Amino acid sequence: MDRRHFIAGLAGGLTGLSMTGARSHAGDSLTLFIPSTLGSGWDRIGQAIAASLQETGIVAEPDFVYQTAGPVAGLVQFTDNYRGAGDTLMVCGLGMIGPTSIDRAHADILDLTPIASLTTEHVALAVSTDSTIFSLDELLAATRANPERIVYTGASVGGTGHLLVGMLGRHIGIPGRLLTYRGFTGGVGAANAVISGSATCLATGLSEMLPELGLGRLRPLAVTSPQRLPGVNIPTFAEQGLDIELSNWRAVVAPSGLTPAQKAWLCEAVDRMVVSGAWRSKLFQYNWTSFYLTGDAFAGFVRQEAERVRVLLRKLALT
The missing domain is CATH 3.40.190.10 (Periplasmic binding protein-like II)
Structure with a gap:
């Protein structure tokens, strides 16, 4: 899990990274795209995913790509440059919706291929x-x-x-x-x-x-x-005395433009991972609560969350 590629900024990360035409299934190869820095919460869950997939024999050794400029630059790059990449997952979650909404980014998490929510x-x-x-x-x-x-x-x-x-x-x-x-x-x-x-x-x-x-x-x-x-x-x-409840969920999504076979392989890999002992040990280690949604349930949840956060940003006068 030492194979990492860092992208310090959006402009520098766009050259030569188009993944269109990737093979129809990932086999034993997988790239985890982290729209954040080393040591972040998304990095931590990405490392946990990689370790669990490797320990259970689902993939040999995942690669990492880091977009250190953060969630907005990461979402834009992933959307623009990884279309059709059937061997790539991006770690994301609630913390991506607000920043991209505030920045009015042209990319939207709703345009990507939903795979699964994992933790909260x-x-x-x-x-x-x-x-x-x-x-x-x-x-x-x-x-x-x-x-x-x-x-x-x-x-x-x-x-x-x-x-x-x-x-x-x-x-x-x-x-x-x-x-x-x-x-x-x-x-x-x-x-x-x-x-x-x-x-x-x-x-x-x-x-x-x-x-x-x-x-x-x-x-x-x-x-x-x-x-x-x-x-x-x-x-x-x-x-x-404060009526405040808030949960921070995290998930993985794939690029747009996947074939049914590509999406099926990624869904199967994650499905096998979440029932493994390796993944359960990571949940315990980091005090995460399992929050596993896939398919239409996960896609619907993301749509609801996107609307909820956008309304909340206005109500809280954060935009």
Whole structure:
């Protein structure tokens, strides 16, 4: 799993990468396209997919392509350059819909070939253990008093963490666009920004926060689950008086223009993977919840989510 190809920017990534005319099935070859950076949540799930496919003998050794400019550039490149590539999957999820909507990208996740959703997890807020903020109420009070001085951070603007910050703004009566949010591609570097004091509060998926919580470098304030999660002693927003629930799902999609045989092979590979012991061990390792939808169910879910997020961006005044 060391074969990686990095694309630092969209323009540099477009030359010579057209995959039209790929073979009708992938055989033992598969490329995972990660529209993010090393160490991001999408990279983590991509690595988990690759390890599980390899351990179960479904593919020999997956290749990786990284679009380090983030989800918008990644979606555009994948849409434009990988049409017909029957041996390629892109890792994506809820965090792709908002950024591409805000940027008004010409590419749309709905135009790709839906394969499957894989996982879901809740989102949490945390501050540095050196912070003078000790509770959600204190964070909201500080934000209400000086919204420009409280710096929230997480993954890309328009992504899951940003949506959560917009929900907080709605609760305290401040439009989301007036809150200070600093986005990091894939969320890489966001936790360090909070720990170092250059940002106030981290909003990200719980699995990405757990290592820093375990090291005692972050103090959790709230999680978006409806009830407290087993083994995770973090109060919910609901028990602190806020009607906020949010789940960050992740999935894989294929390019457009596939033959039925190409799509069938990819669906079969993922279907075999999710029932394997190797994949179940990854779910446990990263505290992910299985969220497996395929076919028309997954396609319908993505359509609903795309509309929900676009409406939510307007309601939260994030656009």
